[in-house]
Amino acid sequence: MSPDIHFEARLLMMGAATGAGLMALYDFLRAFRAVVRHGWLWVGIEDLIYWIFAGFVVFYLLYRENDGALRLYVIGTVLLTMIFYDRLCSAFFRKVLKKLRRCFRIRLSKRNR
Numbered sequence: 857m858s859p860d861i862h863f864e865a866r867l868l869m870m871g872a873a874t875g876a877g878l879m880a881l882y883d884f885l886r887a888f889r890a891v892v893r894h895g896w897l898w899v900g901i902e903d904l905i906y907w908i909f910a911g912f913v914v915f916y917l918l919y920r921e922n923d924g925a926l927r928l929y930v931i932g933t934v935l936l937t938m939i940f941y942d943r944l945c946s947a948f949f950r951k952v953l954k955k956l957r958r959c960f961r962i963r964l965s966k967r968n969r
Contacts, residue, residue: 867921871930874917875937876945878910883949890953 885906889899914934918924 867930868933870921871933872937875934876941879938879941883946887953
């Protein structure tokens with residue numbers, strides 16, 4: 857395999873790993889929101905900070921691995937991986953969180969009786 861093709865494939869895989877990692881981080885943010893309830897303003901501020909961080913992470917990936925040259929397929933890979941992760945893994949994670957929340961509510965209501 858040519859070194860150029862190997863480099864591009866590695867960059868593509870790093871973009872996919874970055875997208876999955878960013879969505880896993882967002883799942884932890886969702887879990888934090890489930891535990892600590894707060895208003896829409898704080899949710900918006902958290903999302904703004906998260907997306908700024910995500911932009912810097914993608915920029916850092918391109919800067920470190922590709923000397924800052926813009927590769928749209930890497931950005932597209934990050935985006936598509938985030939969507940794919942959200943539809944599969946995050947949906948399962950949200951279902952588990954809902955069941956855990958119900959379980960804790962039932963146990964807390966039984967203790968309060």
